[in-house]
Amino acid sequence: MVSSLLLMHWSTTAYSLENIDYSSAFGNEILGEGTTTTAFDVMDYGAAGNGQTDDSQAFNKAWKDVCGASTNQEVATLQVPPGKTFLLGPVAFQGPCMANTIHFQLQGTLIAPQSTSWAGDALDTWIQFSGIHNLIFDGDGKIDGQGSFWWQSCKKKTIFGTFWSCQHRPRALHFHNCNGLRLEGLTHLNSPRSHISINACQDVSISNLNIIAPEDSPNTDGIDISASSNVNIQDSRIGTGDDCVAINGGSSFINITGVDCGPGHGISIGSLGDGAYDTVQDVHVKNCNLKNTQNGVRIKTFQDASGFATNISFEHIGFDNVRNPIIIDQFYQDKSKNSKEILKAAVIEVSHVTYSDIHGTSASDRAIDLSCDDVVGCSNIVMHNINITSAVPGQNVYGFCNNTRGTATSIQPEVSCLF
Missing domain, CATH: 2.160.20.10 (Single-stranded right-handed beta-helix, Pectin lyase-like)
Incomplete structure (x- = not known):
């Protein structure tokens, strides 16, 4: 009382x-x-x-x-x-x-x-x-x-x-x-x-x-x-030692606009899974700038999991000296935990992801990394109007993809499996 x-x-x-x-x-x-x-x-x-x-x-x-x-x-x-x-x-x-x-x-x-x-x-x-x-x-x-x-x-x-x-x-x-x-x-x-x-x-x-x-x-x-x-x-400024924004399982209709990120690990979907059923859908990241971050825009999923990440867009994004500007990682592991001895195929399906009007510089030579798993993979990945160059004068950058299906127009560096 x-x-x-x-x-x-x-x-x-x-x-x-x-x-x-x-x-x-x-x-x-x-x-x-x-x-x-x-x-x-x-x-x-x-x-x-x-x-x-x-x-x-x-x-x-x-x-x-x-x-x-x-x-x-x-x-x-x-x-x-x-x-x-x-x-x-x-x-x-x-x-x-x-x-x-x-x-x-x-x-x-x-x-x-x-x-x-x-x-x-x-x-x-x-x-x-x-x-x-x-x-x-x-x-x-x-x-x-x-x-x-x-x-x-x-x-x-x-x-x-x-x-x-x-x-x-x-x-x-x-x-x-x-x-x-x-x-x-x-x-x-x-x-x-x-x-x-x-x-x-x-x-x-x-x-x-x-x-x-x-x-x-x-x-x-x-x-x-x-x-x-x-x-x-x-309209926020975030600079930390990990993700500026992390969108985890069970989330939907998330809009991120006008965020300046860095330092940190970028703007992330996930990590998803870790032995559980996880879903994320309808996430839209727009008009954001990332500087001196470990990652740019990232989707990360554990193996031996189930669920989906779908209807996601990254538009009007700027990079300045970002180590991994665009990354999908379906082989994600949490380094702070004990690793599994046997990694099973991921079953969190990543689909309908759009990257549009993305420009800037990469601190590493792999500017685009679409590492989708060998069984389920990623589908309906759309890339348009992307131009990422090296932050190091005279150095080239390249794109990598594994089991990724979709389309790409007007992008640099090229991602061969999307053409």
Whole structure:
């Protein structure tokens, strides 16, 4: 039970929304003009904001009031003020909530503890939101996972040569079953593992994010999407030690537009499979630029799996010194796990993939690599208006393909099996 003293800190404020577009990515209005919102400031719940005191309890108390507030089906806002740094241990913000829309307004900085001891073996998330529909998480604040302590664990092998401590690192920010989610304007730094994870969410809009981690930070994906649909990512800058965006199994109708990626491992479909049935469909990547990345646009599937990846397009893509600009890899292996002694034929079918208006430079001589498996292969692969040259003056590039069926027009380098 929240004390009456805490309840006295509630305040109702009419916020001006003239310069903020809170319409959802798919046209459903979330906040209308003149919306009145009930605001809860974490400082009123005992948060210190000094970057040293654990403020987890204050955030949990504030969240209880935010989620339980009755605001005539309008908006309840949790405010994290500017100019302060809030140290948080693992926190879970759970719904459902009373208000039609929950607004988490981050203007300060959230930081994780500078230690790997707080998580324990079973915990895989630092900050989690679950079961909260029409959640808006925005502001000009920062989320700093302080992952360098965790990354060191990836350099320590057990006696058997596996990376157990490395595998138990937490992701920074996880959303589960949050339909109508909006993420906008935030800066995400140095997650121990992936920065943002989206799972089992529908109608999601992500825009104007800045996600940053060192190039050698392991598995620090920018945005991971799984089991989600109608996700729109746009106008964001992502530079990490792994995939800028990874689209995993059970995802459909994903649009990625205006993303600058690098460093990192590129924009990836997958990995798919790993002994499971996986599907991805209707993914469209457009108007994106990749610079100094290990891969460009990639589809990766494990062997000994089942499912499909279909109706995928990569259009208007620019490469600058990208090591593997265009790649389909149906022989993918996770190097952080023990390899299978016997690799079976892949049965995840890759089909109806279009590459169009793609230009730039490759850091390796193999600019196009379509490594499809020997049994199922890849079908209906379409390439048009592609021009990739070497980033090294005077060096040639080439295209490679295996068991790939489709068409190619106006492409350089040529891919012989598509003609």
